[in-house]
Amino acid sequence: MTEPDSSTWGVPPRWVLLIAVLSIVAAEVGGGAMGRFKIELTRWARDRMLAQPSVHGLVGVRDVDERILDEALVKFDAGLRLFHMHAEGMGLVIVATSMIAVTVIQHTAARRAIVTLLTVGGAGYPVGYLAWSALIPTYGVERSKTIAEWFVWVPFGTATIVALWCLAGFVAVRTIKSKS
Amino acid sequence: MTRGRAEPARICLRPPSVLAVLTVLVTTISPAAAHHVGSYVPRDNAVTTNFKQVKFSVQAQKYDVALRLFEAGPLRAEMRAHAATLPPDLEDGTRAALAAGDGREVERRLMIFFAALSRDLALEADRQIARPEASAEARVATGRKFLEAIWRYYNLVDFAVATRDNKTSVAVRLAFDEAEGYVKPANAGAAPADPAGLRKPLQRIADVLSTLIDSSSTPPSSSTPPRRNS
Numbered sequence: 001m002t003e004p005d006s007s008t009w010g011v012p013p014r015w016v017l018l019i020a021v022l023s024i025v026a027a028e029v030g031g032g033a034m035g036r037f038k039i040e041l042t043r044w045a046r047d048r049m050l051a052q053p054s055v056h057g058l059v060g061v062r063d064v065d066e067r068i069l070d071e072a073l074v075k076f077d078a079g080l081r082l083f084h085m086h087a088e089g090m091g092l093v094i095v096a097t098s099m100i101a102v103t104v105i106q107h108t109a110a111r112r113a114i115v116t117l118l119t120v121g122g123a124g125y126p127v128g129y130l131a132w133s134a135l136i137p138t139y140g141v142e143r144s145k146t147i148a149e150w151f152v153w154v155p156f157g158t159a160t161i162v163a164l165w166c167l168a169g170f171v172a173v174r175t176i177k178s179k180s
Numbered sequence: 181m182t183r184g185r186a187e188p189a190r191i192c193l194r195p196p197s198v199l200a201v202l203t204v205l206v207t208t209i210s211p212a213a214a215h216h217v218g219s220y221v222p223r224d225n226a227v228t229t230n231f232k233q234v235k236f237s238v239q240a241q242k243y244d245v246a247l248r249l250f251e252a253g254p255l256r257a258e259m260r261a262h263a264a265t266l267p268p269d270l271e272d273g274t275r276a277a278l279a280a281g282d283g284r285e286v287e288r289r290l291m292i293f294f295a296a297l298s299r300d301l302a303l304e305a306d307r308q309i310a311r312p313e314a315s316a317e318a319r320v321a322t323g324r325k326f327l328e329a330i331w332r333y334y335n336l337v338d339f340a341v342a343t344r345d346n347k348t349s350v351a352v353r354l355a356f357d358e359a360e361g362y363v364k365p366a367n368a369g370a371a372p373a374d375p376a377g378l379r380k381p382l383q384r385i386a387d388v389l390s391t392l393i394d395s396s397s398t399p400p401s402s403s404t405p406p407r408r409n410s
Contacts, residue, residue, distance in 0.1 A: 057318075057321050057322070057325065059308060059322055059325060059326070061301065061304055061326075061329070063225070063297070063301060063329045063332075063333070064301070064325045064326055064328075064329045066225055067222060067225075067325070067328065067329065067332075068325065070222075070223060071220045071222070074218075074220050075217070075218065075220065078217065078218035079217070081218075082217070082218065129217075132217070145217060
């Protein structure tokens with residue numbers, strides 16, 4: 001990472017760019033696989049759910065159970081779609097925000113910390129959707145959401161939010177300094 | 181714009197304007213603040229879809245289309261599957277009414293069919309909720325799911341029920357409202373959901389619908405107007 005110069009945009013470290021690109025690649029591969037193996041994935045999820053009726057609250061009456069299974073399968077599919085969408089978007093967010101951080105933040109340790117939080121948080125957060133989707137057939141919609149929340153969305157999302165607010169603070173300080 | 185030689189690891193553009201930087205930050209912070217997981221909109225199942233197809237075809241007086249949809253569709257298959265709990269000849273009578281272009285008779289028979297489906301679900305819900313081995317939460321959750329299924333079917337024919345016997349329609353709605361009150365998630369300070377209390381309105385739904393099925397199973401004579409209790 002080179003020292004910031006106020007006249008040009010800084011380029012983020014290579015490992016940051018690599019992770020951002022990998023996130024986008026994972027999103028594209030995930031999206032493609034979701035379309036290509038839609039039937040197989042749905043069949044697998046449905047079979048797993050039918051094998052654990054108590055987890056999903058199935059009552060053994062088709063008119064009731066079909067609705068429960070349909071909702072779980074819709075959420076299963078939504079999780080995969082949201083992973084595709086967020087991984088794609090967060091890859092770009094990592095590039096954009098780390099570029100701002102590298103350009104704006106003079107303090108080396110603060111810059112490294114914020115870039116790391118942005119990258120780890122941004123790349124980890126979308127994985128929560130993949131985890132949620134993968135856990136639905138085994139743990140049910142709500143329980144798998146809780147697991148994904150506490151193990152992925154909250155830690156990685158918090159890392160990203162904290163880093164973004166810190167970055168906003170640095171931009172504000174820089175603005176105030178430049179005006180005075 | 182470049183100013184002299186650029187450093188190898190830097191992009192030679194104008195320095196970031198504060199406005200552009202803040203725009204990027206604000207737009208990225210906002211969606212990151214909440215992880216949405218989508219929403220589920222319940223869909224029609226094969227039976228309700230086929231019912232609507234037949235109903236709209238009858239309303240448009242396209243009886244040949246309605247007959248074709250009924251003969252090949254899951255509505256007829258479901259009638260056969262439930263034949264043991266339905267009035268005799270319901271399926272044949274529906275088919276005959278469609279062939280004869282008798283829309284009112286088709287409506288009456290489909291009303292009986294969905295009332296019977298709703299009644300059977302209410303009876304099954306009552307049976308499952310009565311099981312002592314399940315926890316109160318599980319029984320309430322079961323009750324909630326059954327109520328959704330009952331309403332999905334009954335709602336399709338409520339208008340037909342109300343035009344023939346609006347006391348029955350009101351009685352079913354009241355019982356349904358009461359049952360829903362027992363399965364609502366408890367708010368802070370409110371009494372917890374009560375699975376035992378749910379049984380009475382479910383039994384009432386089943387009784388009222390059984391009476392409706394019995395009283396509607398005989399075709400009214402053409403001179404007799406539909407029973408209105410208002």
